Amino acid sequence: MKLPWRAIPSLVQVIFRHPVCGVAIVPILEDGRIVLVRRQDNQSWGLPGGVVDWGEDILSTLHRELKEETGLQVLQVGRLVGVYSSLDRDPRAHSICVTIEATVTGNFAIQTTHEIGEVRAFLPQDIPYGQLSHDHDRQLKDYWNGGTTLA
Secondary structure, three states: OOOOOOHHHHHHHHHHOOOEEEEEEEEEEOOOOEEEEEEOOOOOEEOOEEEOOOOOOHHHHHHHHHHHHHOOEEEEEEEEEEEEOOOOOOOOOOEEEEEEEEEEEOOOOOOOOOOEEEEEEEOHHHOOOOOEOOOHHHHHHHHHHOOOEEO
């Protein structure tokens, strides 16, 4: 499909003036531990996840990002934890994050080493709250509260 040249500025405006959509996963191992990743950009622990690619749906992004960042596979998709769209939730850009619980299995094997430096499973009481990346403290607290958050 060929776009008329007059449509290009409008297309650029749509792309750059709208939030980016992403997915965060609350990965639960069968023994109840939560899997977190240490990000390379800020050295903080956080939930695995990432941006929805063009032509990709949320569930495909969940499976892909979990595999790329942890090496794990989804056994079962759980509940929707929340949709987070606060302007200050991500220091890089205005982004909307759909956070989903998933029961996961497998062995740790980071594929995106330029993004992720380490993967670790934490007992709930050992999660480093107050030191998590982005708004992942909030997302995990919302997860433990059991509801679905729109923030």
